[in-house]
Amino acid sequence: MAQTFVLKTLLDFASAHSLRGYPGDCAKLHGHNWKIEVQVAGTQLNEIGMVIDFKEIKRHAKEVVKELDHTFLNDHAHFQELNPTAENIAVYIFKEIEKRIQSPEVKMHSLTVWENDRNCVTYSE
Numbered sequence: 452m453a454q455t456f457v458l459k460t461l462l463d464f465a466s467a468h469s470l471r472g473y474p475g476d477c478a479k480l481h482g483h484n485w486k487i488e489v490q491v492a493g494t495q496l497n498e499i500g501m502v503i504d505f506k507e508i509k510r511h512a513k514e515v516v517k518e519l520d521h522t523f524l525n526d527h528a529h530f531q532e533l534n535p536t537a538e539n540i541a542v543y544i545f546k547e548i549e550k551r552i553q554s555p556e557v558k559m560h561s562l563t564v565w566e567n568d569r570n571c572v573t574y575s576e
């Protein structure tokens with residue numbers, strides 16, 4: 452089997468949301484300090500022994516997350532129809548980072564969104 456390297460980098464952001472149609476308190480405006488785990492995978496190392504520089508993944512991830520930081524997520528264009536659940540946020544961030552990765556050798560592996568210390572969602576394709 453081919454060797455595979457899975458790289459993980461972490462970042463966070465703060466934002467508010469309210470879950471439309473939720474039968475409980477989460478339908479009310481409230482906030483989270485979201486923690487994000489970005490995992491990318493590759494099978495090849497470059498001439499300096501990296502799949503991709505962590506700094507590059509982080510740069511892409513920060514660019515995506517910056518747009519969400521200190522906002523009300525329900526106002527974001529992507530979440531006008533879709534509820535800003537941890538699941539939908541994970542899909543959104545996954546795909547936005549994927550668009551930015553230039554190297555054909557490097558693939559998005561998974562994206563984990565932690566709502567708090569207890570609950571997280573991991574999305575992969």
Ligand SMILES: Nc1nc2c(c(=O)[nH]1)N=C([C@H](O)[C@H](O)COP(=O)(O)OP(=O)(O)OP(=O)(O)O)CN2
Nearest residue numbers: 470476477481483535536537538566567569570572
């Ligand atoms: N599958 C999902 N379930 C829930 C989501 C979600 O995005 N996906 N989101 C929420 C709310 O956003 C809510 O903020 C969750 O926070 P909290 O109530 O603090 O969560 P806990 O379950 O850890 O809290 P308890 O105090 O243990 O009830 C809800 N569900």
Ligand SMILES: [Zn+2]
Nearest residue numbers: 468477481483
């Ligand atoms: Zn919430």
